[in-house]
Amino acid sequence: MIVEVPGQYNPKNVEDEVREFWHREDIYHRVRRLRSGGRRFFFVDGPPYTTGRIHLGTAWNKVIKDSILRYMSMRGYELKDRAGWDMHGLPIEVKVEEHLGFRSKKDIESYGVDRFIEQCKSFALRQKDEMTEQFKSLGVWLDWENPYMTLRNEYIEAAWWTLKRAHERGLLERGLRVVNWCPRCQTAIADSEVEYWDEKDPSIYVKFPVEGEENTYIVIWTTTPWTIPANVAVAVHKDFMYSKVRAWRRDGTYEILIMATDLIENVLKQGRYVDYEILESMRGEDLLSLTYKNPLQDLVPAQRDFVHGVHLADFVTAENTGIVHIAPGHGLEDYELGLEKRLPIFCPVGEDGRYTSEAGEKYEGKYVRDANPEVVEDLIERGALLASGELVHRYGHCWRCKTPIIFIATRQWFIRISDLRDQMLQEIERVSWYPDWAGSARFKDWISNARDWCISRQRYWGIPLPIWICRSCGAMEVIGTAAELEMRTGRPVEDLHRPAVDGVKLRCSCGGQMERVPDVFDVWFDSAVASWATLNFPREENEFRVWWPADFITEGHDQTRGWFYSQLGASMVAFGRAPYKSVLMHGFTLDEQGRKMSKSIGNVVHPEDVVGRYGADTLRFYVLSSNAPWEDLHFSWEGAMNVNRMLNILWNAYRFPLPYMILDKFDISRADTSRYDLRPEDRWIISRVNSLAKDIEENMAGYMLHRVTRSLQEFILEDLSRWYIQLVRPRTWIETDDPDKLAAYATLYTVMSTLVKLLAPFTPFLAESIYQNLVRGLDPGAPESVHMCDWPGYREDLIDKRLEESMSYVREISEAAANARQKGGRKLRWPVSRIIISSDEQLDLGDLLHVLRTQTNSKDVIVLPPGEKPEMDLEISLVQKKIGPVFKGESKDVVEALKSMNPREVKRIIDSGEPIEWKGKSYRITGEMVEFMEIPPANLIPAEFSKGVVYVDVTLTDELKAEGYAREIIRRIQDMRKELDLKVDEMIRVSVALDSSEVLGLISGWKDHISSEVRATLLRMGNDLDIEGELTKDWEVDGINIRVSVARA
RNA sequence: GGGCUCGUAGCUUAGCCUGGCGGAGCGCACGGCUGAUAACCGUGAGGUCACGCGUUCGAAUCGCGUCGGGCCCA
Structure with missing residues (x-):
């Protein structure tokens, strides 16, 4: 049984009802079951981080996924559609720390790691549940009951297994590396976890005294004074020109400075020198024999043992002084140069961002960014500061706690992605990218710059690194699964998180005891293994064999460096091939002006607000x-x-x-x-x-x-x-x-x-x-x-392109006719006798003329043969320039004569060559004296359409007038029915009084029609009627006054 | 500084790959319809296709450069 539905579309009611129906009838599962056995479509859900609230971008993301999955399901595909959740990592730790009022790792340790982990876990699970409801309200159909979660043991095993693969392939290594370091969270953070924004920092020029040359200095520039205690070298570019300059101060003293030739003026201005002379110029490579002393060596004892030299490096740019300060313990490029040139990797800064004892008594214990002014002060005291100022520049911050990062050299675990770079580049060619440039340009660029992946973090809430090291012999072992761990210890481990796994000791073949390294994985490694973790591999192998790799994934363009990349990297390590076959990269959601949505601008739009106002479908x-x-x-x-x-x-x-x-x-x-x-x-x-x-x-x-x-x-x-x-x-x-x-x-x-x-x-x-x-x-x-x-x-056999084209002309012509009516002041309610269609082409209007008649409210539709037009009126304009010279003084008369004549007559005379007669004289008129123009007659109103012109004939006959007035009256009575709120089939009595006998006469023949249209049992019409009824109204139609009264019958 | 991308009417945008009349919606103005009616429809005004140079008979479209926005990197 079909039922009637309420007037306006009410999305809330519609969606509530449907949601209830889906739930009651278990439609989701039945749809999935229906398609089982169909061709397979393996979708991997990019796991949103469990922040507790979805935003417009995540809503868009899931809507794209859901729409495509629903489509594929209707196409008959069996889907793999587990929802995924990214639940580990610093963001949740930070939230829990805030909640508990913690300020540092010490607070966590004294609170108890086990209790802290429990808090993190229940927090993540709660957030997941909240977000699930929000996604469901958007009508997103994924497997919400059985999602993959990065905190589950089987998921952790997928990560462990993958790391074990890396180890087996010789791609896992431990090393001293300079990493982005958050001094608050006291952990390494990934490049992708660094957020950049402007920060005001010191900008100083420092003079390093050259050994063996009196009063001579190498000049460098830096924005991190606190790294000067760790300086062990400087770098120059081999092709740049450098100069030794005698620079004079205002007081007449001078010193000899070494810097890039092109930058002398700039540097000396910074140092307020008054004059200079160039003593000597040389190329960068000619400076290599120089050595210098660290100006702070009296404060930093270790500095006294280092030999400070000059080295060549390509990353040196012709900016500032053209000479770069090198502290291998505090910079990426510095570190790499340090390795290459065998410089000491000197890092007198601890994990808490404070100087260690290696930095000397004066600095020890001080927080490095706070120590900047003190270092500057010490440089001034030692005559080593050439200039100092401030600079606003983009500086990296921890993306979770917003603390400015520092670079320090630490021991970390790495996967040697750089070894796999070429294979990765080949693999991405085999993936279909939408749009194409997402892969061929954007992702390719990112992969080409891929560096080794630092996977270790010095935190708690994450997948523990499954690496055990022997305290006696240093042997290392990577455990791949919980079962393997149980086999080694003879005891099962309930929860694979810290601190439970921390207590697990293994026996080494040397007889010593192996302990787990305390680190956890970078969270990007968690989601990187999603495509096999979602199939419960390695715990189960069948699913993996049948489904993997993914047919389709889609995420925002920020995931180029994120999930698209981490998945590819992990998959190359584990299986040597890309884990997905096609990738749709989508955009970001911004506000109407294209700005980022942010709390501070107040332009955030929440998906639930949109759903509340217009519904999920909208x-x-x-x-x-x-x-x-x-x-x-x-x-x-x-x-x-x-x-x-x-x-x-x-x-x-x-x-x-x-x-x-x-x-x-x-x-x-x-x-x-x-x-x-x-x-x-x-x-x-x-x-x-x-x-x-x-x-x-x-x-x-x-x-x-x-x-x-x-x-x-x-x-x-x-x-x-x-x-x-x-x-x-x-x-x-x-x-x-x-x-x-x-x-x-x-x-x-x-x-x-x-x-x-x-x-x-x-x-x-x-x-x-x-x-x-x-x-x-x-x-x-x-x-x-x-x-x-x-x-x-x-x-295909039901598609009739010819008919579609014909109809498009019919629509165009109808619109043009409406246009012409408007120009001619003839409302659509009033019928016209005919419309005339003129075109240079043979228009194929098929059998659609009846459509044109009703839609244009026209009694007749005339399609002229191609190229023909309706008969036009002629209008003449006289060419005085031609008439004047011929008729001279009589021109005025000739003009008068021609103007008085019918243009058609003028044309006939010219064509026939006869003279015209005027005031007793005759004149011979030639064609060049007159120009003829065709204009449509007054009753034909033209309007153009793409293939020609439509003429609407607005000539009124009594018949048309009668129908027009009848419809005017009907319309007004209907209007009043509405006002009285009558039911559609309710009968009425009507009186119509109007002050025009002519119109009254015209419409008398339409009385029955009017009665039946408005459902009147009684219709009285007259000039001078007594009017009474429930509702009486006065109307004016084309200057005629009409009084109408309506009453229920 | 580098890679990618976007820039079309007041606003949101189609067209760009594959060169050939710049097309919608909203808003605005005017009008229509009244058996969808707190709905619906039509007409009109509104354009330096960001800017410059080039290729071409012809450029919003292809190429180079500049400016501005976004994402990513340094």
């Missing part, structure tokens, strides 16, 4: 249609409102025929269009919906979701609502069992039932709601949910 359709997936989305409320309006129009188009269908007991036996003689417009809309399906399939193949949704929108608004529904409406009012009406029902049914299937992946709630009523209501044998239906596809 949000979904909006984010999909707003722009191409890979471009940034500028969220606009107005845009969302528009989508909502479009869905409302769809709702109206859907509900309009329902009352008639119900009244006529329309049933499934009458739903097949092949039973009827369809009108051309019926065949047209069926052709259009098939074209639409074809278009969607083509665009889905390239994940062009914006094109798909825009095609749907265009079809709903233009083809269905604005055109077909208008055409079909009068047919539904026929009150008999007319085959033409039944054909219209069958067509509407076919179109709507196809359309909801096409919409199902994108607006799953609305599609389901319409499907349940219209399709299931009619055919209880149909699949129980629209999402269990097969994708409708398209039938």
